[in-house]
Amino acid sequence: MSKSLSIIGCGYVGCVTGTCFADMGHEVTLVDIDPSRVYSINEGHSPIYESGLEDLIKENRKRICATTDLRTAVNNTDITFIAVGTPSNVDGSINLTYVFNACKEIGEILREKDSFHVIIVKSTVFPGTTDTQVRQILEEHSGKKAGIDFGLGANPEFLREGNAVQDFLSPDRVVIGADDPRTANVIRDIYAPLNPQIFTTSIRTAEIIKYTSNAFLATKISFANEIGNLCKTLGVDSKDVFDGVGMDSRISPAFFRTGIGFGGSCFPKDVCALLSGARDCGEKLNVLNAVIATNEAQPLRLLGLLKRHLPNLKGKTIGILGLAFKPDTDDIRESRAIPVVSSLCSEGAEVIAYDPAAMDNFRHIFPHITYTSSASSVLEADAVLILTEWKEFEYLDYSGKIVIDGRRIEAARNHATIYEGVCW
Ligand code: NAD
Numbered sequence: 001m002s003k004s005l006s007i008i009g010c011g012y013v014g015c016v017t018g019t020c021f022a023d024m025g026h027e028v029t030l031v032d033i034d035p036s037r038v039y040s041i042n043e044g045h046s047p048i049y050e051s052g053l054e055d056l057i058k059e060n061r062k063r064i065c066a067t068t069d070l071r072t073a074v075n076n077t078d079i080t081f082i083a084v085g086t087p088s089n090v091d092g093s094i095n096l097t098y099v100f101n102a103c104k105e106i107g108e109i110l111r112e113k114d115s116f117h118v119i120i121v122k123s124t125v126f127p128g129t130t131d132t133q134v135r136q137i138l139e140e141h142s143g144k145k146a147g148i149d150f151g152l153g154a155n156p157e158f159l160r161e162g163n164a165v166q167d168f169l170s171p172d173r174v175v176i177g178a179d180d181p182r183t184a185n186v187i188r189d190i191y192a193p194l195n196p197q198i199f200t201t202s203i204r205t206a207e208i209i210k211y212t213s214n215a216f217l218a219t220k221i222s223f224a225n226e227i228g229n230l231c232k233t234l235g236v237d238s239k240d241v242f243d244g245v246g247m248d249s250r251i252s253p254a255f256f257r258t259g260i261g262f263g264g265s266c267f268p269k270d271v272c273a274l275l276s277g278a279r280d281c282g283e284k285l286n287v288l289n290a291v292i293a294t295n296e297a298q299p300l301r302l303l304g305l306l307k308r309h310l311p312n313l314k315g316k317t318i319g320i321l322g323l324a325f326k327p328d329t330d331d332i333r334e335s336r337a338i339p340v341v342s343s344l345c346s347e348g349a350e351v352i353a354y355d356p357a358a359m360d361n362f363r364h365i366f367p368h369i370t371y372t373s374s375a376s377s378v379l380e381a382d383a384v385l386i387l388t389e390w391k392e393f394e395y396l397d398y399s400g401k402i403v404i405d406g407r408r409i410e411a412a413r414n415h416a417t418i419y420e421g422v423c424w
């Protein structure tokens with residue numbers, strides 16, 4: 001049955017969640033403090049770069065409206081998802097300001113609302129946040145009791161950028177955290193049109209499932225990269241190794257692509273938040289400390305390989321192919337291109353960069369490097385570094401070039417005159 005939902009936050013998660021819920025037949029009000037995001041959605045445009053999202057917004061315009069007015073949105077709906085950002089503080093701990101601010105406002109509105117409203121935290125928060133702090137803020141500001149006067153749940157999100165719509169509409173599982181059966185049923189009904197595999201548990205367990213999933217995938221990547229570094233020294237191709245290892249059904253081949261490590265808005269932030277939260281609980285997560293250390297070192301190995309061929313980078317032009325943290329996104333948050341470009345600049349190299357989607361975002365943090373509108377002009381440089389595996393890089397002519405490859409582009413591997421892969 002169709003539900004009336006409000007989603008607080010129109011970023012990657014809020015916008016995709018709201019649009020997909022509308023596509024499933026629900027009436028959706030999207031809320032953001034950023035009026036440009038709201039305007040964009042109401043005009044039928046996606047406020048974020050995400051394949052297929054704009055078409056889906058247009059197809060479901062009847063059931064989607066966006067606003068900056070949180071009060072009206074919550075008042076006019078029965079269920080509210082909180083999907084605001086939870087960025088890192090400088091010490092790696094999680095910044096919950098946006099979540100708490102949204103909860104204060106929601107609490108005030110619940111004070112005047114008679115019907116049973118359900119609030120669901122979709123943002124990634126440290127285990128224990130929702131059933132303690134979030135609950136306390138909502139109860140204090142509404143004067144009501146969670147589980148009795150209003151519902152409170154956690155429903156972490158597992159979508160990947162670049163594949164977000166598909167991931168949302170065909171999830172491996174939906175994790176529902178609720179400490180009362182009425183709330184669990186409400187969340188289950190919302191997802192019913194997808195007929196997904198559902199895992200229902202407590203709020204706190206749902207929160208830690210999210211962190212553990214991201215931390216495990218990040219661990220797989222750093223582990224693969226360490227073995228990949230050893231493979232390089234031994235003259236072995238790490239791709240062959242992980243193709244062989246991944247055939248074991250207990251292991252799975254996913255997330256074994258070796259290279260310059262993981263970036264993005266989730267893995268680095270969530271692993272650091274887990275480490276920081278565990279430390280506060282008096283627990284030491286040694287494996288995850290190593291995962292981060294390996295990930296920090298990995299992009300710099302690329303520079304070591306470059307110097308085998310160009311020992312002095314001062315005054316040399318170095319071409320960069322790819323700035324986004326992965327292909328099919330314009331997102332550069334924690335991109336491995338950031339430490340690479342930073343090191344090149346500090347060694348006096350002239351950097352010329354190309355990315356099909358992420359150059360505008362990169363320009364904000366590196367305004368002084370040269371950006372070019374074609375991948376082929378990057379190949380004019382003294383050497384080329386490949387940092388993101390965009391499909392179009394498979395179709396360039398690498399003959400006569402020095403290429404140091406952090407993402408395994410076969411065309412470069414087969415045709416560059418001098419070629420180094422970071423783990424192969
Ligand atoms: P984002 O930064 O892209 O978007 C957050 C949005 O919330 C922004 O548009 C901001 O203006 C808005 N906002 C902040 N405070 C608000 C308020 N009080 N009222 C209304 N709007 C408000 O963040 P994101 O990438 O969508 O991530 C959201 C959460 O989901 C985070 O906790 C993140 O860790 C988690 N998550 C992200 C992904 C991903 O791939 N990006 C995947 C799974 C989970």
Ligand code: UDX
Nearest residue numbers: 157158159160161255256257261262263264266325326
């Ligand atoms: C990730 C999780 O996959 C998703 O479930 C969660 O909701 C959000 O965080 P995302 O950050 O969008 O999604 O991208 P993902 O495809 O997981 O890649 C993350 C980083 O890991 C990228 O920098 C990518 O290049 C790197 N990666 C991924 C590898 O280096 N090797 C791999 O095998 C896979």
